[in-house]
Amino acid sequence: MKDAVLSIRDLTVEIPTRHGILRPVDGVSYDIAPGEVLGVVGESGAGKSMAGNAVIGLLSPPAHIASGEIVVNGQRIDHLTGEAMRRLRGKEIGMVFQDPLTSLNPLLRIGDQLTETMLAHLDITRTEAEERAVAALAEVGIPGAAERVGSYPHEFSGGMRQRVVIALALCAEPSLIIADEPTTALDVSVQAQIIALLKRLCRDRGTAVMLITHDMGVIAEAADRVAVMYAGRLAELGPVREVLMQPHHPYTAGLMGSTPLASRGKDRLHQIPGAMPRLDSLPEGCAFHPRCPRAAARCSSAPGPLISDGDGRAACWFPLDRAGVA
Numbered sequence: 001m002k003d004a005v006l007s008i009r010d011l012t013v014e015i016p017t018r019h020g021i022l023r024p025v026d027g028v029s030y031d032i033a034p035g036e037v038l039g040v041v042g043e044s045g046a047g048k049s050m051a052g053n054a055v056i057g058l059l060s061p062p063a064h065i066a067s068g069e070i071v072v073n074g075q076r077i078d079h080l081t082g083e084a085m086r087r088l089r090g091k092e093i094g095m096v097f098q099d100p101l102t103s104l105n106p107l108l109r110i111g112d113q114l115t116e117t118m119l120a121h122l123d124i125t126r127t128e129a130e131e132r133a134v135a136a137l138a139e140v141g142i143p144g145a146a147e148r149v150g151s152y153p154h155e156f157s158g159g160m161r162q163r164v165v166i167a168l169a170l171c172a173e174p175s176l177i178i179a180d181e182p183t184t185a186l187d188v189s190v191q192a193q194i195i196a197l198l199k200r201l202c203r204d205r206g207t208a209v210m211l212i213t214h215d216m217g218v219i220a221e222a223a224d225r226v227a228v229m230y231a232g233r234l235a236e237l238g239p240v241r242e243v244l245m246q247p248h249h250p251y252t253a254g255l256m257g258s259t260p261l262a263s264r265g266k267d268r269l270h271q272i273p274g275a276m277p278r279l280d281s282l283p284e285g286c287a288f289h290p291r292c293p294r295a296a297a298r299c300s301s302a303p304g305p306l307i308s309d310g311d312g313r314a315a316c317w318f319p320l321d322r323a324g325v326a
């Protein structure tokens with residue numbers, strides 16, 4: 001993709017263990033354009049968070065990037081560590097995690113957190129930063145922003161706190177946001193508002209978003225394109241409408257079937273049988289084949305080849321046809 005904010009190429013994350021080397025992310029490639037939301041979806045343990053943590057340099061040892069490239073705005077960052085990576089986080093890359101309290105300092109007023117973040121990364125005066133802090137809170141929908149800059153994180157509700165985190169993630173004008181399950185801890189009624197807010201602010205600013213979620217509903221709501229992960233690999237990638245309406249990979253179709261989207265008939269609401277394999281006992285060939293209704297002999301001998309279709313691709317020996325019928 002030309003002028004991508006984020007390019008991941010053949011990224012592999014490894015964890016050495018007593019039982020051998022595990023690969024929670026295995027040869028994954030995708031790009032995210034300015035203002036685009038890429039949804040990264042898959043069941044628990046698929047490697048979604050590991051891929052996000054690799055980009056922001058927050059892999060917990062012994063997990064490490066074993067091969068591949070991560071490029072942000074043309075700068076290769078996969079080898080950065082320590083202070084260089086810290087500078088990049090906050091300035092080039094903002095983060096929104098599931099629990100707002102992991103991003104907010106409980107001992108600091110939120111106005112001060114916003115101001116200090118801006119002063120660390122932007123060439124502006126303290127007075128300007130303080131004014132921008134009030135504006136940033138108002139923009140994310142905090143009522144009485146001029147007074148609320150003086151509040152501490154615990155004085156906000158969960159939904160309001162996540163709005164503050166979004167303001168904090170965006171205040172240094174990063175070009176990329178990594179949002180890992182940003183609404184999973186919130187009431188259902190608040191989830192859609194927070195997702196809509198994140199999407200609108202990032203689109204208006206041209207900020208690219210990697211939106212990590214296990215929730216196909218969130219993907220349908222917010223993503224422009226979607227990357228479906230299974231056991232560390234990319235099963236399918238493409239524009240969200242095409243992937244959701246006409247999935248090529250049987251796993252994507254199964255995920256859709258287990259999501260109660262209003263537009264789909266009741267007969268689609270079946271669960272995928274079985275569970276995703278553990279990384280230390282991956283089956284040979286395509287890791288999905290033991291659960292796949294279309295599996296044949298060759299699926300257990302080699303991973304599915306990458307098939308391309310327009311802007312999309314899927315790794316499958318027997319992809320679904322355009323009508324999405326298994």
Ligand SMILES: Nc1ncnc2c1ncn2[C@@H]1O[C@H](COP(=O)(O)OP(=O)(O)OP(=O)(O)O)[C@@H](O)[C@H]1O
Pocket residue numbers: 015017022024042043044045046047048049050051062063214278279
């Ligand atoms: N230190 C470790 N040793 C062994 N395996 C690990 C270790 N850390 C993570 N894993 C495994 O790496 C895989 C990927 O984890 P990851 O958190 O990226 O999944 P995920 O798709 O984000 O799932 P979730 O939605 O539950 O967060 C999981 O199978 C997990 O068990």
